[in-house]
Amino acid sequence: MSREQIVTGAADMIRRRGLNATSIREVAKHAGTPLGSTYHYFPGGKNQLATEAVQWAADTVQKVLAAKLRKGPAEGLKAFFALWRQIVTDSDFQAGCPVLAVSVEETTSAEALAAAAGAFRTWSGQLADSLEEHGVAKHRAQSLAQLVVAAAEGAVAMCRAQRSIEPLDNVAAELTALIEART
Amino acid sequence: MSREQIVTGAADMIRRRGLNATSIREVAKHAGTPLGSTYHYFPGGKNQLATEAVQWAADTVQKVLAAKLRKGPAEGLKAFFALWRQIVTDSDFQAGCPVLAVSVEETTSAEALAAAAGAFRTWSGQLADSLEEHGVAKHRAQSLAQLVVAAAEGAVAMCRAQRSIEPLDNVAAELTALIEART
DNA sequence: GCTATCCTATGACGAGCGTTATAGCCAGAG
DNA sequence: CTCTGGCTATAACGCTCGTCATAGGATAGC
Numbered sequence: 001m002s003r004e005q006i007v008t009g010a011a012d013m014i015r016r017r018g019l020n021a022t023s024i025r026e027v028a029k030h031a032g033t034p035l036g037s038t039y040h041y042f043p044g045g046k047n048q049l050a051t052e053a054v055q056w057a058a059d060t061v062q063k064v065l066a067a068k069l070r071k072g073p074a075e076g077l078k079a080f081f082a083l084w085r086q087i088v089t090d091s092d093f094q095a096g097c098p099v100l101a102v103s104v105e106e107t108t109s110a111e112a113l114a115a116a117a118g119a120f121r122t123w124s125g126q127l128a129d130s131l132e133e134h135g136v137a138k139h140r141a142q143s144l145a146q147l148v149v150a151a152a153e154g155a156v157a158m159c160r161a162q163r164s165i166e167p168l169d170n171v172a173a174e175l176t177a178l179i180e181a182r183t
Numbered sequence: 184m185s186r187e188q189i190v191t192g193a194a195d196m197i198r199r200r201g202l203n204a205t206s207i208r209e210v211a212k213h214a215g216t217p218l219g220s221t222y223h224y225f226p227g228g229k230n231q232l233a234t235e236a237v238q239w240a241a242d243t244v245q246k247v248l249a250a251k252l253r254k255g256p257a258e259g260l261k262a263f264f265a266l267w268r269q270i271v272t273d274s275d276f277q278a279g280c281p282v283l284a285v286s287v288e289e290t291t292s293a294e295a296l297a298a299a300a301g302a303f304r305t306w307s308g309q310l311a312d313s314l315e316e317h318g319v320a321k322h323r324a325q326s327l328a329q330l331v332v333a334a335a336e337g338a339v340a341m342c343r344a345q346r347s348i349e350p351l352d353n354v355a356a357e358l359t360a361l362i363e364a365r366t
Numbered sequence: 367g368c369t370a371t372c373c374t375a376t377g378a379c380g381a382g383c384g385t386t387a388t389a390g391c392c393a394g395a396g
Numbered sequence: 397c398t399c400t401g402g403c404t405a406t407a408a409c410g411c412t413c414g415t416c417a418t419a420g421g422a423t424a425g426c
Contacts, residue, residue: 002403018288020203023383034404039385041403046384094289100337101287103344105201106277117344124350143353150337150354151330154283158333161286161300167307170326171333178361185373206413217374222415224373229414368426375420383412391404396397 003041005031011053014098016091019050019105019112047109050102054112057098058119065126073130074180077148080123081172084156085165093163100153124149134183144182148175186224188214194236197281199274202233202288202295230292233285237295240281241302248309256313257363260331263306264355267339268348276346283336307332317366327365331358 009031013022024046028035042048064083069076087095099119102112127145132138151171158167192214196205207229211218225231247266252259270278282302285295310328315321334354341350 016289018201018203018290020201021288021290024385025383034406036404036406096287099344100340103340104279104284104287105204106199107201107204113344117346120341120344120350143357146338146341146350146353147334147357150341150350151334152337153340154333154335154337155329157283157286157336158303158329161282161296161303163300167303167329167333170329174326174330207415208413217376219374219376369424370426371422371424373420373422376418377416378418379414379416381413384410386409387407389405389407391402393402394400396399 002031002033002037006033006038006041006049007052007056010049011057011098012095014050014053014101015057015087015095018101019108022050024049047111050109050112051115054099054102054115054119058115058122061119062122062126065123069126069130073127073134073183074176076127076130077176077179078172080127080148081152081168081175084152085168085172088156088159088168089165093160096156096160097153100157120149131179131183136182140182144179148179151175185214185216185220189216189221189224189232190235190239193232194240194281195278197233197236197284198240198270198278201284202291205233207232230294233292233295234298237282237285237298237302241298241305244302245305245309248306252309252313256310256317256366257359259310259313260359260362261355263310263331264335264351264358267335268351268355271339271342271351272348276343279339279343280336283340303332314362314366319365323365327362331362334358 006027010022010027013027013030024038025035027049028038038049039045042052044051061080061083064079065076068079084097087097099116102108102116103120124142124145127148128138128141131141131144136144152168155168155171159165189210193205193210196210196213207221208218210232211221221232222228225235227234244263244266247262248259251262267280270280282299285291285299286303307325307328310331311321311324314324314327319327335351338351338354342348
């Protein structure tokens with residue numbers, strides 16, 4: 001279905017250039033669909049498209065996380081970082097996280113920003129639940145989970161700026177040690 | 184001098200809206216200077232202005248960090264997080280870090296991106312040096328310092344999306360405990 | 367008072383943006 | 397075969413963007 005291609009294409013462009021630099025015309029071209037179709041599928045315009053793109057990215061990560069966390073928090077954490085590592089390296093340091101990109105632009109639609117907030121809450125919530133199940137106190141589990149998400153997002157951006165995967169790998173190693181010591 | 188006002192104003196707008204949504208016209212208006220002056224002071228156009236804005240922000244943080252790190256890594260870390268906390272809360276969750284904003288937009292000029300990379304390297308380098316002086320092994324010091332910078336940047340973005348200061352405070356608490364345990 | 371230098375003021379350029387409108391196509395139901 | 401409804405195609409709207417050019421004004425040194 002071409003509607004889905006538009007959403008995933010939009011997510012990919014937001015990941016790279018940010019929301020403001022992602023134009024509907026280019027998303028349509030990139031998806032091989034005419035501009036008119038975009039407004040047919042997304043009558044809410046750019047707001048709606050951006051919101052759905054963020055939600056799609058959030059869901060994708062959420063599914064990976066849910067699957068890997070069944071083997072414990074440490075495995076989930078590894079998968080989380082491996083996922084970002086692949087995105088950064090496969091794109092030659094040109095792609096990052098669309099959720100972060102939306103969070104950083106005030107101009108953004110309120111709905112897309114809310115979707116971004118939901119993504120952060122979902123991911124850190126999944127991690128926190130897993131930590132709690134493995135004996136970490138509730139509040140501590142939440143703090144650690146937020147640390148993981150924040151550090152991963154920040155490290156991805158650092159890697160892009162520095163054109164080096166080193167920050168992400170270092171951060172992953174530090175957090176792996178920290179999590180494994182607590183569980 | 185009005186040149187400086189243009190740079191700081193640009194940094195403030197990039198902090199809030201990102202680089203792409205920051206137009207030279209609005210920067211000039213915000214600084215109370217005519218549009219023509221912008222190209223007089225910055226013949227390199229938007230690239231040059233963005234680069235100087237990033238450098239200005241980087242220097243500002245670097246100075247605070249240098250001053251506080253003299254009292255030890257833990258004090259530096261506290262000041263680092265306090266600085267971001269103030270920016271986020273004073274702006275009612277609308278402002279973040281211009282360095283991160285530039286790092287997330289591929290469209291960005293290569294020079295501004297290089298300035299962003301320099302900022303990350305400077306900040307984490309300062310922290311790493313301080314940790315090393317207080318007995319942390321060289322490589323470990325670097326990892327920890329990168330973790331701190333990445334987590335702070337990511338946490339600021341999370342706070343903006345969620346309109347809550349909680350992630351930043353939780354991350355600061357976790358990292359303070361981690362750093363104090365190692366020094 | 368005169369002139370050279372820095373800054374201002376104003377407007378124009380081509381391009382791209384989000385969005386809307388309208389007319390045409392084309393499959394599948396009756 | 398016809399008709400209907402989902403999708404395409406195309407063009408236009410008002411707007412803002414980055415950039416450049418050119419003319420005007422002030423101010424400092426002589």
